[in-house]
Amino acid sequence: QFLANFGYMKENEVRKINSIDPNKVKAIISKFQRFMGIPETDSTTMAMMNKPRCGNPDIEPIKRIKKGLRRGKRYVLQGSEWSHTDLTWNVKIYSQSSSIRGKRKEIDEVFRRAFEIWSKPTSLRFIHSPKSNDVDISIKFITGDHGDRRPFDGPGNTLAHAFYPEFGGDAHFDDTEDWTFNSDEEGSDLLSVAVHEFGHSLGLRHSDVLDSIMYPAYTGLINLTSDDIAGVTMLYPPKPGKNEEDIQKNKNRLLTTDLENNEEDEIDVSVNFLGYIPVFIFHTLGNNVFYIPTKAKLSVRKPIPISTAFPRLTGSVDAAVTDMNGRTYIFKGSGVWIYLKAFELPIAENQPISSVFQGLNVSNIDAALQWSKNGKLYFFKDDKYWRYEHSKNPPIPHEYPKSISAIWKGLSQLPLDAAFQWTQNRKSYFFKDDVYWRFNDNITAVEHNIKAPFPRLISQWWFSCGNATVTARLGRGFLPNRPYYPRYYSKVQ
16 A cells, blocks of 8 residues: 555555565555665565654655656656746644644744745745735645545655645645654654745655755754755746846956957866856866966966866767766867866776767767757757757657757857856857857847847957957856856867
8 A cells, every 4th residue: 555655556456466466566666665775685575654744645646747857867846836836825723732722933943044045946936825815825724534636644754745846736744643843853844844844835746856845754954955956946947047148248258268369379278157066168278277266366377287277088078968967078179078076087088989879870969958948958960950858768759860940030140059058047148259148048049139149259248358259169168066057168279
């Protein structure tokens, strides 16, 4: 019955359990063990089944999962989301549990903190409306069978459950539990459980990442991991920031480098445009990298060897991109180097591109990006592009490659030199020679009806390089331990 409750088998299979093929039962149990990340032993499995946990299923019908955003590993989107970002909430029924009975202000404060944790990386605002009869997320402390076909089972085991946005977003907490306001106390920490349940209220399913807030079993954790943040920001991106011209009004260039204005010099660089995170600039002729540490000023002068920042990588590169798992792929010729962090050895080097990205039978890639509109990877070569989705079989649909002009409207000069997605304004940028285009992902076209039309000069809008000509080769770069932020590459010559 446990396996049926949490989506690993169907209810009718429970009733026929004695007639089911033993190998099928074993496969079902193995599926649970793999999801929970536990050894395939009887004692460990029973211990996990008896551990306090969320009442939402781990495995849900495919029809409920948002098309194109389902993942075999890490966070998974359920398929629905709120259409507005100002969400109201209140507690309809307060706890009568002896541990927190009568502590309404403290309970409200716990839930306020739980919502705040989800609001920080997103555009969401949560508004406490204690007297309203009509709120987005209603919270109740209830017991046993309470009319939603998800009865609570008493102390232990199921602690709480919540409904996805399309089903109202409400959250229910089992009032027979020993709730506490402190994770150090014996019992179940209300804040930890609330953060998890409100993830469901926002549209996230369970994750198989052990330290994720959305892991099904109770952990007592309260801080979002990169996995949680990647999921919730896919549904509710941070509010777009300023465009490059808005930053220029303050007379602050995005990047200032101490480069010689010598027409004979050719400098390949890889640049992260966000000033508070590490920046890497590839210098091909000197086989060096200009590196800007976290929180350092943007001006950079002294290079370090490329092989120091990216061990076993030398010379110029074609493109780079970081996927949602935090792996950064650097492309060079027909090979790809894979890094988890800068300054550490690659986990793979000079692997054939087609062996890492099945179906991508191309070398000397012009540009690559991960598009925030759907979370998929895109590769560009000459006048064609490929869409790659690891969880699909095949990862690249048979109809690819397609013409770049078919969807990336307004890119008037091909082949591209570079592409990246900037979290400053959540827009895509495409570069060719000394000019670039800003792409509005919402309308899938280059932005127009603006004072300074595209294409624009890279040197004027991105760099302070005097009379130097600036061209670009961009992808996504490295931010150690923070894999969910975009990082970008560029070429200056």
